Amino acid sequence: MKTIAILGAGKIGRMVAHLLGSCGDYHVRVADLSEKNAKAATAHLKNVEAATVDFEDSKSIDRVVKGADAVISCAPFACNAKIATRAKAKGAHYLDLTEDVKTTDFTTELAKDAATAFVPQCGLAPGFITIAANHLIAGMNPIHEVRLRVGALPRFPSNRLKYNLTWSTDGLVNEYLNPCNALVDGEEVKLPPLENLEHLMIDGIEYEAFNTSGGLGSFGATLKSRKARNANYKTLRFPGHAEIIKLLAYDLRLADKRELWKQLFDEAIPTTAQDQVVIFVSAVGDVNGVRTERTYANTVLHKEIDGRTWTAIQITTAAGVCAVADLLLTGKLPQRGFVKQEQVSFDDFIANRFGRHYAHVAR
Numbered sequence: 114m115k116t117i118a119i120l121g122a123g124k125i126g127r128m129v130a131h132l133l134g135s136c137g138d139y140h141v142r143v144a145d146l147s148e149k150n151a152k153a154a155t156a157h158l159k160n161v162e163a164a165t166v167d168f169e170d171s172k173s174i175d176r177v178v179k180g181a182d183a184v185i186s187c188a189p190f191a192c193n194a195k196i197a198t199r200a201k202a203k204g205a206h207y208l209d210l211t212e213d214v215k216t217t218d219f220t221t222e223l224a225k226d227a228a229t230a231f232v233p234q235c236g237l238a239p240g241f242i243t244i245a246a247n248h249l250i251a252g253m254n255p256i257h258e259v260r261l262r263v264g265a266l267p268r269f270p271s272n273r274l275k276y277n278l279t280w281s282t283d284g285l286v287n288e289y290l291n292p293c294n295a296l297v298d299g300e301e302v303k304l305p306p307l308e309n310l311e312h313l314m315i316d317g318i319e320y321e322a323f324n325t326s327g328g329l330g331s332f333g334a335t336l337k338s339r340k341a342r343n344a345n346y347k348t349l350r351f352p353g354h355a356e357i358i359k360l361l362a363y364d365l366r367l368a369d370k371r372e373l374w375k376q377l378f379d380e381a382i383p384t385t386a387q388d389q390v391v392i393f394v395s396a397v398g399d400v401n402g403v404r405t406e407r408t409y410a411n412t413v414l415h416k417e418i419d420g421r422t423w424t425a426i427q428i429t430t431a432a433g434v435c436a437v438a439d440l441l442l443t444g445k446l447p448q449r450g451f452v453k454q455e456q457v458s459f460d461d462f463i464a465n466r467f468g469r470h471y472a473h474v475a476r
Contacts, residue, residue, distance in 0.1 A: 114138065114139060114140050114160070115138075115139055115140070115182040115183070115442055116139065116140045116141075116142065116180060116181045116182050116183075117133055117139050117140070117141050117142070117181060117182065117183045117184075117185060117438065117442075118141075118142045118144065118177050118178050118181035118183070118184045118185070118205070119133070119141060119142065119143045119144070119184075119185045119187055120144050120145075120166060120168070120174070120177060120184065120185070120186050120187065120188050120192075120196055121144075121145060121186060121187030121188035121189075121192075122143050122144070122145035122147070122150040122151045122153070122154040122163075122187070123145075123150065123187060123281075124280065124424070124426075124427055125187045125210060125236075125280075125426075125427060125430050125431055126143065126145070126150075126154060126187035126188075127150075127153070127154040127427075128423055128427040128428065128430070128431035129185060129187055129431045129434060129435055130143045130154045130155060130158065130161060131154075131158065131418075131419070131421070131423075131431075132431055132432065132435045132467055133435055133438070134155070134158035134159070134160060134161040135158060135419060136466065137159075137160070139160070139442075140160050140161075140162075141155075141158070141160060141161040141162070142161070142162050142164060142177060142181065143155050143161060143162070143163055143164070144163075144164040144165060144166035144177040145165065145166065146165065146166065146167065146168065147165075148163070148165045151163035151164060151165060164176070164177055168188055168189075168192040168195065168196070169192075169195070171195065171198075171199055174195065174196060174199040175199055175202070175203065178196075178199050178200055178203045178205055179203055181200075181203070181205045182205060182206065182442060183205055183206040183207070183208065183438055183441065183442060184196065184199075184200040184205045184206065184207050184208070185208045185209070185235075185434055185438060186207070186208070186209040186210070186211075187209075187210060187434075189281070189283060190209075190211040190212075190213040190216050190283075190284065190287070191216075193209050193211055193213075193216045193219075193220070193233075194216060194219045194220075196209075197209070197219070197220050197223055197231065197233075198223065200229075201223055201224075201227050201229070201231075204228060204229060205229060206229045206230045206231075206232070206438075206441055206442070206448075207220070207229070207230070207231045207232065207233075208232045208233070208235050208434055208437060208438055208441070209232075209233045209234070209235065209434075210234070210235055210236040210240070210430060210433075210434055211233060211234060211327075212234065212236075212238070212239060212284065212287070212288060212326065212327025212328060212330075213287065213291075213327060214291070214294065214326065214327060216233070217233045217234060217330070217331070220233045220451070221233075221331075221451050224450050224451035225450070225451070227449060227450060228449055229448070229449055230441055230446065230447055230448055230449055230450065230452050231450070231451050231452065232437055232441060232446070232452040232454075234330045234331070234454055235433055235434040235437045235438075235454070236429075236430040236433045236434055237263060237265075237390065237392075237426070237429045237430050237433055238261065238263040238327075238328040238346065239327065239328055239329065239330025239331075239332070239454055240330075240430075240433040240434070240437075240454055241392075241429065241432075241433045241462070241471060242261050242263055242328065242346075242392060242394060243261075243329075243330055243331075243332045243453075243454035243455055244454055244455065244457045244458075244459050244462050245392070245394050245409045245459060246259055246261055246332065246394045246396060246409075246455075247332070247335075247454075247455040247459070248409075248459035248460075249394060249395075249396035249407040249408075249409060250336075250339075250341075250396045250398060250407075252400055253396065253398025253399060253400055253405070254398065254399060255340060255341070255342070255398060255399055256336065256339060256340070256341035256342065256396065256397075256398040257341075257342050257343070257397045257398050257399075257404070258341075258342060258343045258344070258395075258396070258397045258398075259296075259332075259336060259341060259343070259344040259345075259394075259395070259396045259397075260344075260345060260347075260393075260394065260395045260396075261328060261329065261332075261344075261345070261346040261347070261393075261394050262313070262320075262322050262346075262347050262348075262349050262391075262392070262393040262394070263328060263346075263348065263349060263390070263391065263392055263393075264320060264322075264348060264349025264350055264390070264391045265279045265280055265388065265389075265390050265425070265426045266279075266349070266350065266351065266388065266389055266390075266391060267279070267385050267387065267388055267389075268385075268387045268388060268389050268414070268415075269385075269387060270351055272382070272383075273353075273357060274354055274357055274358075274382065275350065275351035275352075275353060275354055276350065276351070276354060276382065277382060277383050277384060277385035277388070278378065278379070278382050278383070278384045278385075279384065279385065279388045279424055279425075279426045280426045280430075282375045282378050282379050283375060285378070286371055286374050286375055286378070287326065287327070288306070288325040288326045288327055288328075288348065289306055289307060289325060289358060289362065290306055290326075290362065290368050290371065291306060291326035291327070292304065292305065292306065292326060293305070293306055293324040293325060293326045293327075293329075293345075293346065294326070294327075294329045294333050294346075295324075295329065295333065295343075295344065295345040295346070296333050296336050296337055296341060296342070296343055296344040296345070297343055298342060298343070299337065299340065299341070299342055300337070301333050301334065301337055304324050304345070305324065306323075306324050306325055306326055307323050307324060307325075307355055307358060307359050307362065308323060308324050309323060309324050309345075309347070310322070310323045310355055311323075311347070312352065313393070315349075315391060315393055315410055315412070316410070316412065319351075319352055320349045320350065320351060320352070320391065321349070321350055321351070321352045321353075321354065321355055322347035322348065322349050322350075323347055323348060323350075323355045324345070324346075324347055325346070325347065325348040327346075328346030328347075328348070329344065329345070329346040330453075330454060331453045331454070331455070332344070332453075332454070332455055335453065335455050341398075349391050349393070361374065362374075385424075386415060386422060386424050387415055388414075388415050388424045388425045388426060389412055389413065389414050389415070389425050390412070390413045390425040390426055390428075390429045391411075391412050392409070392410065392411045392412070392413070393408070393409070393410050394408065394409040394410075395407070395408045396408075411471065413425045413428060413429050413470070413471065415428070416428070428470050429470070429471065431467075432467045432468060432469075432470040432471060433468075435467035436462050436465040436466075436467040436468035437454075437457055437462075439465055439466070439467055440457065440461055440462070440465060445458075445461055
């Protein structure tokens with residue numbers, strides 16, 4: 114039985130531990146700075162052990178990683194560089210969920226001479242959305258445009274932001290403020306966040322979308338190598354959200370005070386377990402000489418799994434990294450070096466026991 118070490122027992126880490134720990138094929142070790150969190154994530158599971166870890170201390174990480182076949186970081190993105198470094202030192206495969214570009218760049222360099230696989234950006238966006246987009250562009254030549262859109266949203270919005278907290282506030286502020294990778298006229302560029310507002314309809318519901326960072330992942334470089342013209346990632350929100358966020362970021366200058374922004378959001382915006390993840394991917398290209406558009410659209414709702422209620426963002430993010438880890442450990446992905454999300458087969462992902470959490474509601 115192979116061993117997987119999960120570092121971080123927050124909302125996503127708990128779901129990852131549940132999926133991997135309940136399948137019966139892996140021994141799972143879950144570590145967190147908080148002993149309470151680690152035990153809460155493992156108490157109901159067999160073949161799962163809890164541990165504490167100091168994400169800043171190499172020896173502490175080594176104790177958790179030692180003997181593991183794979184390491185999944187569900188820790189804050191700022192911890193990933195050290196975790197990835199220790200995974201490499203201990204000869205373990207490494208996977209994470211980060212959308213942070215600098216963190217992924219570090220992991221890419223680390224993977225160049227690694228004897229094991231390094232697979233960052235395994236969650237929802239980047240992650241599954243990249244796999245879906247790569248599936249859509251199969252056989253297109255040339256590729257004119259690829260649009261990736263994802264929103265983690267409340268099902269029942271009731272405040273002026275039309276938003277509830279469903280995942281990391283740190284990650285949320287990060288994607289609202291950092292430069293956004295895109296492909297424009299065949300060249301990789303950086304676009305400002307919160308700009309290029311558009312409106313679209315998905316299943317009869319109106320959404321707005323605007324630039325946010327990280328969601329394109331390594332896919333921009335891949336599309337450039339395939340001579341695609343344009344590609345971009347935007348976050349979906351209900352109409353009116355972007356204008357309020359720009360007020361906070363620029364008029365009230367919270368862009369210069371990220372810690373204050375995070376504190377305000379954590380204190381003022383309610384969380385919700387009644388959420389939804391809306392996914393929209395569109396690709397336009399020539400197929401056998403005919404200009405063709407292919408679209409993938411999907412809405413994943415919160416639901417009960419194994420008698421426990423899980424949010425949509427937990428399900429989609431955890432299912433993403435668990436499916437990729439499962440494919441990796443069963444030999445269906447490259448076993449060393451940097452592995453891109455677009456190297457994951459959409460069909461293999463959807464057929465996977467964890468990836469099926471996307472498939473049952475696919476349009």
